[in-house]
Each structure stands twice: as C-alpha cells, then as structure tokens.
Amino acid sequence: MKTKLYFILLAILYYPYNIYSQITPGFSICNECTDNYTQNNSNSQDTISGLFTYTDDEYETPDFTSDFGPRRIPGYDWHGGIDYNYSGGSDRGNAINSLEAGTVYAIIGTGLKYIIIDGENDFAYLHMFDIRNTLPVRSGNFVLTHLISDPTEYVIINLGTNTVIGEDACTSCVAYEGDTLDVDNEVLAGQAIGPVGNSPNYDIHLHISRIFDMTRPIGTHTGGNQILGDNNVTDPLEFIDHTGPEYDIKILKRGNFTNIDSFPEGIDLKYSQSGRSTTEILVRPVMPTTPQDDTDGAPYNSVLNISKVELRLANISLNDTFSLIQGPFFRSEIKMGATEDDNIAYPLRIGQSGSAVRRYGRFGFGNVQAKTGLYSFVYRDAGEDHHFYTTSGPRRWDDFYFTDFTTRVHVDDSLDEGGNIDMFADFPDDVRYNDGEYELFARVTNVRDSSFYSDTLSITIDNYMPYINSVTIIPGFFGEYVQYILDWYLTEMKINL
Numbered sequence: 243m244k245t246k247l248y249f250i251l252l253a254i255l256y257y258p259y260n261i262y263s264q265i266t267p268g269f270s271i272c273n274e275c276t277d278n279y280t281q282n283n284s285n286s287q288d289t290i291s292g293l294f295t296y297t298d299d300e301y302e303t304p305d306f307t308s309d310f311g312p313r314r315i316p317g318y319d320w321h322g323g324i325d326y327n328y329s330g331g332s333d334r335g336n337a338i339n340s341l342e343a344g345t346v347y348a349i350i351g352t353g354l355k356y357i358i359i360d361g362e363n364d365f366a367y368l369h370m371f372d373i374r375n376t377l378p379v380r381s382g383n384f385v386l387t388h389l390i391s392d393p394t395e396y397v398i399i400n401l402g403t404n405t406v407i408g409e410d411a412c413t414s415c416v417a418y419e420g421d422t423l424d425v426d427n428e429v430l431a432g433q434a435i436g437p438v439g440n441s442p443n444y445d446i447h448l449h450i451s452r453i454f455d456m457t458r459p460i461g462t463h464t465g466g467n468q469i470l471g472d473n474n475v476t477d478p479l480e481f482i483d484h485t486g487p488e489y490d491i492k493i494l495k496r497g498n499f500t501n502i503d504s505f506p507e508g509i510d511l512k513y514s515q516s517g518r519s520t521t522e523i524l525v526r527p528v529m530p531t532t533p534q535d536d537t538d539g540a541p542y543n544s545v546l547n548i549s550k551v552e553l554r555l556a557n558i559s560l561n562d563t564f565s566l567i568q569g570p571f572f573r574s575e576i577k578m579g580a581t582e583d584d585n586i587a588y589p590l591r592i593g594q595s596g597s598a599v600r601r602y603g604r605f606g607f608g609n610v611q612a613k614t615g616l617y618s619f620v621y622r623d624a625g626e627d628h629h630f631y632t633t634s635g636p637r638r639w640d641d642f643y644f645t646d647f648t649t650r651v652h653v654d655d656s657l658d659e660g661g662n663i664d665m666f667a668d669f670p671d672d673v674r675y676n677d678g679e680y681e682l683f684a685r686v687t688n689v690r691d692s693s694f695y696s697d698t699l700s701i702t703i704d705n706y707m708p709y710i711n712s713v714t715i716i717p718g719f720f721g722e723y724v725q726y727i728l729d730w731y732l733t734e735m736k737i738n739l
C-alpha cells in the first residue's frame with residue numbers, strides 16, 4: 243500500500259497543469275429540459291406540468307469548448323470570451339449562476355439575448371433562451387418578458403424562486419399569466435439569472451465575457467465601439483476557477499518552411515548594409531499532450547490561457563540586464579488583450595484604448611510580408627485557408643512571431659509604432675545592439691500572471707566590419723618617443739580624418 247501511495251503522489255507532482263482558483267463557475271442542470279428546440283423551429287418549446295427541477299453543478303475545465311483569443315476559422319477571427327458546454331447533457335435550459343454579486347446592468351431580449359451584471363468584474367452571459375423573439379419566451383423555469391410600461395425593457399422571471407430581475411427595480415410592473423410581479427435589480431453571487439440557450443442562432447452553450455468599459459453603447463455587435471466589441475472584452479479566466487497548462491516553450495526558426503511541425507530550434511540573425519534586414523523570431527508555447535482532444539477542433543484538457551509572450555535579450559559582454567528587444571516599430575512583446583494590464587496598441591489586437599490594427603503574425607515568404615503577431619493553430623479549422631502552411635488541423639500551440647529585430651536599429655530610434663520613421667545606425671557607436679555576445683529567452687505569462695520560460699539561447703551579433711580607431715607610430719629603438727598619431731572619428735554624416 244505504501245508503494246502505491248508513493249506513485250500516486252508522484253503523479254500529482256508531475257501533472258503538467260496548474261489549478262487557478264478564485265470564482266467558482268456554478269450552474270444548475272435542468273432535469274426535465276429537453277433539446278426539443280431546433281435552430282430553425284421557432285415554435286418549439288419545453289412544456290411540462292408544473293415547475294422544472296434543477297441539480298447544482300460546477301463547470302470544470304473539460305467543459306470548455308472555446309477559450310479567449312484568436313481563431314482561424316471561416317468568417318471569424320476573434321473570440322472575446324469563453325464558452326462552456328456541460329459535458330453531461332444538452333445544456334438547454336440549464337440555469338446560469340451569476341459569478342458575482344451586482345446589479346443588472348442590461349438585459350438584451352431580442353436576437354442575441356444576454357445579461358450583463360454590474361459587479362466587481364462586470365461579466366456578460368450570452369446566448370440565453372433561443373431564437374424566438376415573441377415574448378414571453380420560456381425555457382425551464384425562466385421566462386423572458388418585458389415591463390408592462392415599456393416593451394423594450396426586458397426582464398427575466400424565475401418561476402422557481404418567484405423573482406424577477408431587470409435593469410430597474412419596480413413594483414407591480416410585470417404581468418405574467420394573470421399575476422402582477424415586482425422587479426429587483428440586484429443579484430447575489432451564485433444566483434440563477436437565466437437559462438443557457440442558443441440565441442440568436444447558435445449551438446446551445448454559455449458564453450461569458452468580461453466587460454472592460456461599461457459605458458459603451460449596448461448592442462449585439464462584437465466589432466466597432468459597442469460594449470461587446472472585441473477591444474472591450476477581456477478574458478474571464480483571469481477570475482474564474484480553471485486548470486491551465488504548463489507550456490514547453492520553444493524558440494524556433496523557419497527551417498523546413500512548409501512543415502510547421504518541424505521547424506528547428508534557434509534563430510537566424512540577418513544582416514544587411516542598410517540595416518533594414520529583420521530577423522524573425524518565433525516563440526511556440528506548446529501545451530502538454532492531453533487525452534481529451536475535442537472534436538470541435540480545439541480544446542484540450544485545459545485552456546490555452548496565454549496573456550502575453552515576450553522575448554528578452556541581454557548583451558552578456560556588457561553585463562546588461564535582460565530587456566525587451568526594441569525594433570524600429572515594435573517591442574518584442576505580444577499581448578492578447580486578455581487582462582486590463584494588456585492595454586497596449588499591439589498589432590495582434592486592438593488595445594482597449596489603442597488604435598493598432600489586429601493582424602496575424604507569420605514569417606514572410608515570397609511577396610507575403612513578415613508580421614509581428616500571432617498565428618493561431620489551437621483554434622484552426624481544417625477547412626480554412628492556411629496560406630503557406632501545408633499542414634491541416636489544429637495543434638497544441640499558437641505561434642507568436644516577432645519580426646522586428648533589426649540589429650542596426652539606432653539607439654535613439656523612438657519606436658514609431660506603425661509609423662514610417664525609423665533610424666538605423668551606420669556606425670557601431672550609434673547602434674542599439676552592438677556587436678557582442680548576447681543571451682535571449684522567451685517568457686510566456688498566463689492570465690493569472692504565472693510565468694513560464696524557454697531555454698536561454700546564446701547568440702553572437704557580429705554586424706559591423708572592424709574599423710581602425712587610432713594609429714600611433716613609435717620608432718623601435720627610442721621606444722618612448724611617439725613619432726606619429728592619427729585618429730579616426732566616425733559620425734553619421736561622414737568620416738573625418
């Protein structure tokens with residue numbers, strides 16, 4: 243028995259996942275709800291005599307079907323939240339529990355139906371009810387309807403608890419099946435606030451987003467400046483219990499270009515006389531192999547969970563500290579916009595207050611420009627255009643490209659992100675990365691601020707021809723007498739003798 247226990251403990255110690263706890267994502271299974279609805283049947287409805295019964299449960303990490311971040315699937319490129327599908331059932335009518343206490347900020351009751359709770363973290367819960375827009379709509383014990391006085395102000399009745407929630411508390415202001423009901427606008431942590439559904443026309447699932455700026459216009463679009471806009475949502479897993487992976491982080495170079503699975507490790511430094519040659523560096527945080535690959539194309543037994551990826555470089559010859567590489571346009575950091583702290587105008591994603599254009603990172607090839615950014619493989623649809631990669635299907639990693647490493651960037655270049663002004667040094671005295679021995683590593687930080695590191699690479703920057711700085715001629719016999727001195731001074735403009 244002792245031996246057995248020993249091995250079990252070892253297995254736990256080496257399990258390559260981390261448990262991140264904070265808010266428990268509770269829900270309740272609707273025992274009698276059935277998925278009789280079809281996406282195109284607006285008349286279907288669950289009916290039983292009396293009330294539905296519910297069983298409390300919690301979402302666990304294998305219930306994730308979609309993590310926060312980029313997608314490479316047709317017609318869709320960014321998922322501004324997380325999705326749950328309870329693995330034990332259809333999800334239809336299951337009760338969504340509020341992750342935190344707060345007040346009802348908004349209920350959208352037509353098309354995409356959702357609720358936002360104004361609390362400490364401001365979560366939105368999407369795809370409630372179904373495609374029917376003629377109120378009242380019932381799902382399980384929940385009824386979506388509106389105020390007597392205003393058909394555009396929606397409320398949700400919980401027939402099981404005889405409570406009604408809405409944006410504004412009011413008395414005798416909702417009518418349902420002959421009763422007149424009061425509305426409360428406060429909810430408790432763990433309170434059932436609505437049913438999991440498929441509005442406006444999705445598969446049945448619960449989507450949770452975290453809202454960054456609550457003052458934005460309320461709507462159903464994920465683009466533009468609306469409250470659900472891609473640049474206004476962060477990753478709820480910063481706060482919700484889940485299991486996250488430990489990454490095996492590799493720094494890779496192009497190698498066999500067409501086979502994304504066999505890029506060799508290391509980097510190839512590029513030089514040119516003009517200084518404008520850029521060195522491409524690829525960081526690949528690989529999730530552990532897991533037994534549970536989902537047929538939907540992505541999720542493994544944990545979530546991707548990445549908040550930012552950085553490359554840090556130090557001139558070892560000068561005993562420098564490690565810092566981000568600064569190219570003419572970008573620093574060597576890629577942020578996902580997953581947390582509030584990630585609010586930078588990064589090329590992958592629009593920062594919450596930034597204006598940079600989201601774009602996928604990739605190696606340059608032919609007339610395809612190299613781009614700093616992220617190429618999504620975890621959530622990649624086999625039917626999607628894969629550009630120059632010949633492999634198909636998802637992988638256990640996303641690739642993060644930094645393509646703005648230019649060894650001759652001028653020490654005074656001001657990192658004109660997205661601009662056209664760049665400065666290069668013609669002489670080593672003016673260069674940011676002078677010749678010498680360097681070390682480089684990648685750091686991946688997840689949404690809970692845990693960091694993971696690649697191995698450290700040693701690289702030699704040997705960019706400039708040696709030049710003669712000074713010549714002193716001393717006659718051999720009378721060695722103390724300096725006969726002749728000539729110094730060279732180098733400037734950006736010309737060489738002065």
Ligand SMILES: [Zn+2]
Pocket residue numbers: 308321323324325448449450
């Ligand atoms: Zn979703």
